[in-house]
Amino acid sequence: MVPKWTRILERAEVVGNYAQPLVITALGKSVGTPEGGVTAEIVHFATFDDLKAADPAMVKDKIVFISNRMERFKTGAGYGPAVKARGAGASEAARKGAKAILIRSIGTDTHRLPHTGGVTYDEDAPKIAAAALSNPDADQLVRMLGYSDSISVHLNIQTTMEDPVEMYNVVGEITGRVKPDEYVVLGSHLDSWDLGTGAVDDGAGVAITMAAANLIQDLTKERPYRSIRVVLFSAEELGLIGARQYAEAHEKKGDMANHMIGAESDFGAGPVWALASNVSENAVHVVDKMAALMGPLGIVRADRKAGGGPDVGQLRAKGMPVMDLMQDGTDYFDLHHTADDTLDKVDPAALRQNVAAWVVFTYLAAEWPGSFR
Numbered sequence: 001m002v003p004k005w006t007r008i009l010e011r012a013e014v015v016g017n018y019a020q021p022l023v024i025t026a027l028g029k030s031v032g033t034p035e036g037g038v039t040a041e042i043v044h045f046a047t048f049d050d051l052k053a054a055d056p057a058m059v060k061d062k063i064v065f066i067s068n069r070m071e072r073f074k075t076g077a078g079y080g081p082a083v084k085a086r087g088a089g090a091s092e093a094a095r096k097g098a099k100a101i102l103i104r105s106i107g108t109d110t111h112r113l114p115h116t117g118g119v120t121y122d123e124d125a126p127k128i129a130a131a132a133l134s135n136p137d138a139d140q141l142v143r144m145l146g147y148s149d150s151i152s153v154h155l156n157i158q159t160t161m162e163d164p165v166e167m168y169n170v171v172g173e174i175t176g177r178v179k180p181d182e183y184v185v186l187g188s189h190l191d192s193w194d195l196g197t198g199a200v201d202d203g204a205g206v207a208i209t210m211a212a213a214n215l216i217q218d219l220t221k222e223r224p225y226r227s228i229r230v231v232l233f234s235a236e237e238l239g240l241i242g243a244r245q246y247a248e249a250h251e252k253k254g255d256m257a258n259h260m261i262g263a264e265s266d267f268g269a270g271p272v273w274a275l276a277s278n279v280s281e282n283a284v285h286v287v288d289k290m291a292a293l294m295g296p297l298g299i300v301r302a303d304r305k306a307g308g309g310p311d312v313g314q315l316r317a318k319g320m321p322v323m324d325l326m327q328d329g330t331d332y333f334d335l336h337h338t339a340d341d342t343l344d345k346v347d348p349a350a351l352r353q354n355v356a357a358w359v360v361f362t363y364l365a366a367e368w369p370g371s372f373r
């Protein structure tokens, strides 16, 4: 069961000094402001940690603004430190008496397209409206605050949260010829944010994992040694709901131990450039073989341990070995969770390179008779 959240209206403008409209979008699951909106002075923090350390008297009755800037990295490493402001900022601000919160978008672009993404409300805090400013608008607000001690914003956000609706993980399997009860898991997620079309997050991942399994089915005369299971997880964006349910259901069923190895494609359609693993010592040589076969695709062996991605990571937490087919995410966070997440951003050649790499991983993982656990 998944909460049904809908965006109705989102508007913001500076009033008084430097009066001008601001481009914002409500964060996913945000409550609305009171009807008609709120007008309040901005209190500015450079980071979430600065808000955390702030005296509540500074924050009370204000609109909190966190201006932290997500840095661009090939690995997407700028996301983790910046995204705290989006997830936890609202409850932290609300506990200190804030009326609403605005954050600089968690994204690396310079376009006037704000990035949505989930806000997480703590049980013990009041719920306040939470929105992201487009990056140029956030920078503009910082500039105004440099010129004036008092900048006020009128913010009107209207959303609805209806009763939970039923959603499903979609699972397809090529059943193994020798060990039908052992699984190689290929994960990606079916849901996407409402602003764009989800072509990049995570339509690309869905296409890559399905195409890899399909290609193996088409090219091989017999079914694989163990089963290949493609899992399109539901409701990832709202809090990994489908993946958590999958992990719980299989733990209850007692067959988590049959999940031999897994990987996830959820980082757009950029080419794979490195292969990381988290498998038992006795299986490392198989991963080395995969990396060698992927070499002609421009892929190197990564020296870090694989995490498995957000969804498949839920299965890793229950003991499943994982691999990361690490993609070049240099541009990924220009598009992520924006209206600009559309199919024209997907490069067919890069998509094919992904599928080729996934076929190598999947085929060897399904055919090698030893254990990755």
Ligand SMILES: [Zn+2]
Pocket (backbone or CB within 6 Å): 189, 201, 202, 236, 266, 267
């Ligand atoms: Zn995603």
